[in-house]
Amino acid sequence: MTEKILAWHFLPDDGKLRYGTREAIVVGKRYEAVGDLAMCSNGMHASETPLDALSYASGSIICRVELSGEVLRDTDKLCARYRKVLAIADATRTLHLFACDVAGEALSVAKVTDERCHNATRVKRAWLDGKATDNDLAAARAAAWAAARDAAWAAAWDAARAAAGAAARDAAGDAAGDAAWAATWNAAWAAARDAQNQRLAAMFSELLGIKE
Secondary structure: EEEOEEEEEOOOOEEEEEOOOEEEEOOOOOEEEEOOOEEEOEEEEOOOOOOHHHOOOOEEEEEEEEEEEEEEEOOOOOOEEEEEEEEEOOOHHHHHHHHHHHHHHHHHOOOOOOHHHHHHHHHHHHHHOOHHHHHHHHHHHHHHHHHHHHHHOOOHHHHHHHHHHOOOOOOOOOHHHHHHHHHHHOOOOEEEEEHHHHHHHHHHHHOOOOOO
């Protein structure tokens, strides 16, 4: 079918197409897929929700895109003939902050009281503001993992793991992976997933300077 769809798409950290020409992305340019469209193998891909896009992220560069021409649909992604980039930004910090938010909510839902878990998110936020060192972050992560090992109930284990793996993971790693890890845990409930999609969409829109 032929339509125009607003969607989200992540690029590798170099800001270039992941496949094909590997050219640098330019805002306002429309990119075309050559040949028969095939989900996951040939086409201009994107997702209608931020969390779905995040699950396929190859880096932390977020794009608001418009898909057009022939469009194939799957449950969590689209494959189109054309993809036009409307706005682009480095979402590394935004993704880390989102991961901290989701991890904190996970701890609250699971009623985890171990301060080592909550401290992991606080140290991560401080690190993002330049108020904590890499060593501080590593120590907080180790403490959160120790809390997870000490947990005697499954819910606390999962929440502590989310805090350690998503909110306090060494930021030299993959910010998109951190956020996806945290969001996946808390998205066990459909209502929570909807709320997280709305939150992340708002955060990305603010970062990109767009209003919808």
